[in-house]
Amino acid sequence: MRMMLETHLRQAATVLLESAIRISPPDTRDWGRAMMGELNYVEGPWTAVMWALGGASVLTKHALASLFIPGRHGEGFVPDGGLFAKSASLRKAALAIGGACALAALLFFAAPPFRQAFRVALKPWHMASGNIQSGLKALAKRAEVRHDAEGLAFCAVRLQDPRESARLAEEAVRLDPNLLWVYAVVGMRNPGLSETGPWVEKLQRWDPQNALFHLITAESIEQAHFRRGVWSPPTKEQERAWQSAMVGAFQSPKFDDYLDRVAELNRKVVPRYGFYDPYEVQSREEIDLPVSAFENSERFAKSLLHSGAALEASGDRKGARDKYWTVARYGQLIDSQGRTYLEHGMGTTLQAMAYSQLRASSEKGGNQSETALFGYLAAKFDPVEGEHPGFPGELAFGLDISRRNAAVVEISGLMILIFCGLVVVATSILIAGSRRGARPAAQRAKPLATMVVLTSAVGLLFSSVTLYLTYRPYWYFFQSAILNGERTQTRDLRIFLMYTQTLPGIPPRHYMLLDALLYSRSPSFLFYFWTGVTLLGVSGLALILLRHLLGRPHANATL
Amino acid sequence: MTSYIYIYRLFAVKTPRMSPETLLVLERLVERPTDWRYGYDLSRETGLKSGTLYPILMRLEKHTWLEARWVATEDGVPPRHTYRLTPNGLELAKTQLDEARPRSMVRQPAFCNG
Numbered sequence: 001m002r003m004m005l006e007t008h009l010r011q012a013a014t015v016l017l018e019s020a021i022r023i024s025p026p027d028t029r030d031w032g033r034a035m036m037g038e039l040n041y042v043e044g045p046w047t048a049v050m051w052a053l054g055g056a057s058v059l060t061k062h063a064l065a066s067l068f069i070p071g072r073h074g075e076g077f078v079p080d081g082g083l084f085a086k087s088a089s090l091r092k093a094a095l096a097i098g099g100a101c102a103l104a105a106l107l108f109f110a111a112p113p114f115r116q117a118f119r120v121a122l123k124p125w126h127m128a129s130g131n132i133q134s135g136l137k138a139l140a141k142r143a144e145v146r147h148d149a150e151g152l153a154f155c156a157v158r159l160q161d162p163r164e165s166a167r168l169a170e171e172a173v174r175l176d177p178n179l180l181w182v183y184a185v186v187g188m189r190n191p192g193l194s195e196t197g198p199w200v201e202k203l204q205r206w207d208p209q210n211a212l213f214h215l216i217t218a219e220s221i222e223q224a225h226f227r228r229g230v231w232s233p234p235t236k237e238q239e240r241a242w243q244s245a246m247v248g249a250f251q252s253p254k255f256d257d258y259l260d261r262v263a264e265l266n267r268k269v270v271p272r273y274g275f276y277d278p279y280e281v282q283s284r285e286e287i288d289l290p291v292s293a294f295e296n297s298e299r300f301a302k303s304l305l306h307s308g309a310a311l312e313a314s315g316d317r318k319g320a321r322d323k324y325w326t327v328a329r330y331g332q333l334i335d336s337q338g339r340t341y342l343e344h345g346m347g348t349t350l351q352a353m354a355y356s357q358l359r360a361s362s363e364k365g366g367n368q369s370e371t372a373l374f375g376y377l378a379a380k381f382d383p384v385e386g387e388h389p390g391f392p393g394e395l396a397f398g399l400d401i402s403r404r405n406a407a408v409v410e411i412s413g414l415m416i417l418i419f420c421g422l423v424v425v426a427t428s429i430l431i432a433g434s435r436r437g438a439r440p441a442a443q444r445a446k447p448l449a450t451m452v453v454l455t456s457a458v459g460l461l462f463s464s465v466t467l468y469l470t471y472r473p474y475w476y477f478f479q480s481a482i483l484n485g486e487r488t489q490t491r492d493l494r495i496f497l498m499y500t501q502t503l504p505g506i507p508p509r510h511y512m513l514l515d516a517l518l519y520s521r522s523p524s525f526l527f528y529f530w531t532g533v534t535l536l537g538v539s540g541l542a543l544i545l546l547r548h549l550l551g552r553p554h555a556n557a558t559l
Numbered sequence: 560m561t562s563y564i565y566i567y568r569l570f571a572v573k574t575p576r577m578s579p580e581t582l583l584v585l586e587r588l589v590e591r592p593t594d595w596r597y598g599y600d601l602s603r604e605t606g607l608k609s610g611t612l613y614p615i616l617m618r619l620e621k622h623t624w625l626e627a628r629w630v631a632t633e634d635g636v637p638p639r640h641t642y643r644l645t646p647n648g649l650e651l652a653k654t655q656l657d658e659a660r661p662r663s664m665v666r667q668p669a670f671c672n673g
Contacts (some may be wrong), residue, residue, distance in 0.1 A: 034640030038599040054610030
């Protein structure tokens, strides 16, 4: 029994060493045979196994090194040396697996979610190149050629260039007067446009009860103080006009930002032009009222509350409460009829301010039940500690998961590009090395090229699968928002898109890598990690290339 | 560029790295410089395992400090590889051993029963 075990162990050691010799490069094979020769003299079966293990590890290390440094074999070099030279079938199998993986990865491009995911993944790099909104500009040209009013309106509400946006809006309304609301959306986003005044007049005739137009007017007056980037104090006339606009807004019984009409426009125009770019369609669908509109409302609300407090101090409690209630009603209006995060935030903040004043007023008046009620309402709408105001579209994933998914999508997209490049370069080297009369350098590079084709193709497939699986939920959100008007999860999509506009690991305010390096005081761990990985990869490639180019002096082997 | 390549090549043909293990092997080889030595014997004498010993031998041979030859054995048994220092290698090894501070590396022989 013991003899049998010893025999088996010695056989195992022999097989192990033989296998290692088989995969070792030509110039180390003799050393493998040397270790094999000694194996017969090693005393004890376990010692023999350890001897074989040590020898096999040396030979395997050389086999792996030969994949990357084929030039080290010098004169002893045999074309196609290295691991894949041991058998043509092994090399062919590697290439077949690599080809199958590359083909499978390319087939992903046939799937619309994947195409969209790939575009989203490369968006930050696209933006970094300065080529912003090129797709939308091309769509605007097509819509102009077709005299498509809805197409023009679609572009007008999205283009970031205010002049072009205004021109398209004018053209859209000229072609279809029912699209007059487009003036409101464009004016809301660009209140400094000279067209804003005439637009607001038309809009007020068309939808006289909407508070939005007053806010646009107030904002355009506000912006008039910042001509050419220099602030100038408002004239009395401007101040009166601003006050009048804000009074109009606070007394309006209706607030409509027309985002439902924007969504309806999406449903018609996106399939018509095949413009499935979530950045342009979804992330800009709900561009809020400018922050300054919130500031205007808050400033005016505070002035009302202060004047109410002054009235209360002078004994006019009824007059004071009317002022407080004006602010509360306006907050309710914006909160209940607004559709965006900022609008809801503005509504709840104003309500909290108004209810606090009403609570204090009731307390002074000795009305216990009113004090309790307004106290409860003030706490409920408190923007910091209050209840969640219940925005339309709760987050399904949460911020952290969206951030992680965005990083995964970006990195996967980038890796797809890198792996594609490697596959193309390595395949070209293989083709060049396979031709008759190929240069020795090209032949020498064939094992490395085979390895690169195989690993890159596997990496390409892995990256493609990762990109597809990670982005697929967001594709559903986008599809359901565009085709069915289902808006419950568009916040997830918008947050995800916001994170994908920046490079992984870089805070959202830094749009470029250079920005992050220059201005970010605390780039995250991810940023350092990926920078490290990239530098390591580049250094490794440079080293391999250097060694390939220079080769190694050949030692005078005497074996 | 040419000068860089030259420097690179000089760098590549420098003397082998003198690790304590390399010095141990050289010590054994210098002891009986004319004898041809087997790998397993060297392993037992130095206490180095095959995974450590053979890279050293390969490196010494590559730098022409060591010469190797095959020795035929009885039928059916693979030939054995034997080693000894070249005259140049012997001189350099002595220099290296003289330069190295005295070592007190006492190792148990490896790959032996018991």
